[in-house]
Amino acid sequence: MAPIKNGVAYFNEIPERLVNENTVAYRTSLIDVDNVELDGGILAKSLYFSIDPHLRRWMAGRDTSTGPGYELGNPLTRGIVPAFQEYNVLAANTTLQVIHPEPGVSLSAYLNVLGMPGQTAFYGLELIGKPKSGETIYVSAGAGAVGSIVAQLAKAKGLKVIASAGSSDKVEAMKQMGVDVAFNYKVEDTAGVLAKEGPIDIYWDHIGGPQLEAAIGACSLYARIIVCGALLAFNNAPAHNVKNLAEILYKRLRVQGFMYWEAEVEVEGHSGNPIKFINTLTPLVKSGRIHSTEQVFDGIESINQAIATGLTGTSTGKVVVKVADP
Numbered sequence: 001m002a003p004i005k006n007g008v009a010y011f012n013e014i015p016e017r018l019v020n021e022n023t024v025a026y027r028t029s030l031i032d033v034d035n036v037e038l039d040g041g042i043l044a045k046s047l048y049f050s051i052d053p054h055l056r057r058w059m060a061g062r063d064t065s066t067g068p069g070y071e072l073g074n075p076l077t078r079g080i081v082p083a084f085q086e087y088n089v090l091a092a093n094t095t096l097q098v099i100h101p102e103p104g105v106s107l108s109a110y111l112n113v114l115g116m117p118g119q120t121a122f123y124g125l126e127l128i129g130k131p132k133s134g135e136t137i138y139v140s141a142g143a144g145a146v147g148s149i150v151a152q153l154a155k156a157k158g159l160k161v162i163a164s165a166g167s168s169d170k171v172e173a174m175k176q177m178g179v180d181v182a183f184n185y186k187v188e189d190t191a192g193v194l195a196k197e198g199p200i201d202i203y204w205d206h207i208g209g210p211q212l213e214a215a216i217g218a219c220s221l222y223a224r225i226i227v228c229g230a231l232l233a234f235n236n237a238p239a240h241n242v243k244n245l246a247e248i249l250y251k252r253l254r255v256q257g258f259m260y261w262e263a264e265v266e267v268e269g270h271s272g273n274p275i276k277f278i279n280t281l282t283p284l285v286k287s288g289r290i291h292s293t294e295q296v297f298d299g300i301e302s303i304n305q306a307i308a309t310g311l312t313g314t315s316t317g318k319v320v321v322k323v324a325d326p
Contacts, residue, residue, distance in 0.1 A: 040092035159202075162200065297321045
């Protein structure tokens with residue numbers, strides 16, 4: 001076979017605040033798939049790329065607590081993937097998880113509701129939230145990849161779900177998911193909504209800042225606050241001093257951050273084989289009680305648009321790039 005195109009996404013520009021379509025760029029080279037030096041490894045063809053908010057942390061031109069920052073001109077990387085490109089050589093000692101797609105479930109769902117976002121939602125609720133039927137949960141960024149799953153999973157567990165987002169389209173999407181109280185935090189006062197619809201027993205925090213302050217004010221005694229993200233900090237937004245931290249003491253609140261891979265060990269008893277997660281979420285997905293909400297960009301050449309959409313809060317659900325058909 002003649003050499004074929006091997007497109008790759010690379011870090012092109014350090015964003016001052018929000019990423020844009022110039023932050024990541026795309027270039028091509030050629031690869032001879034019949035004569036690649038494998039050195040005991042395998043040649044892997046990329047089908048989908050997962051675009052996740054935490055990628056923003058590595059675009060600041062410096063190393064972070066969760067890994068080295070991206071270097072200008074170098075390919076984007078993530079986890080076991082050497083580069084966001086069409087073909088990669090994976091080393092012989094690479095740990096891979098084999099999936100067996102369920103009938104009627106899209107392959108991209110395994111990057112979404114049946115993948116890392118779903119695991120994050122499931123393990124965070126199980127380990128920290130400990131939801132009980134009849135309780136009330138508030139989810140910020142409720143139309144995002146993780147937030148949309150948290151909202152639907154909480155609803156399936158019998159909770160009253162309050163969720164916020166930053167546009168009318170996202171509010172409508174949350175209503176379609178079954179959210180009981182969906183509102184636009186840019187239009188409605190979060191503290192006012194929570195005072196009317198609360199108190200809340202669980203707050204799933206993606207934002208920090210004013211949203212966290214409002215949630216603390218609306219918490220019941222012994223409420224649980226699950227810190228999953230800090231989008232304001234990711235995007236270098238002006239700092240907001242939360243003024244009611246003393247209520248954590250007075251209300252005896254539990255406030256905890258987590259990483260899904262550590263929570264997996266706590267919930268499953270091991271890592272790499274998420275049995276409880278799969279056995280819980282798969283029936284809910286197949287029955288339609290939880291939907292895999294996603295925004296798909298076609299072709300690796302669209303990755304700059306996908307990055308700009310997925311890392312600026314303008315997407316609804318999970319952002320993925322479809323690179324090729326199976």
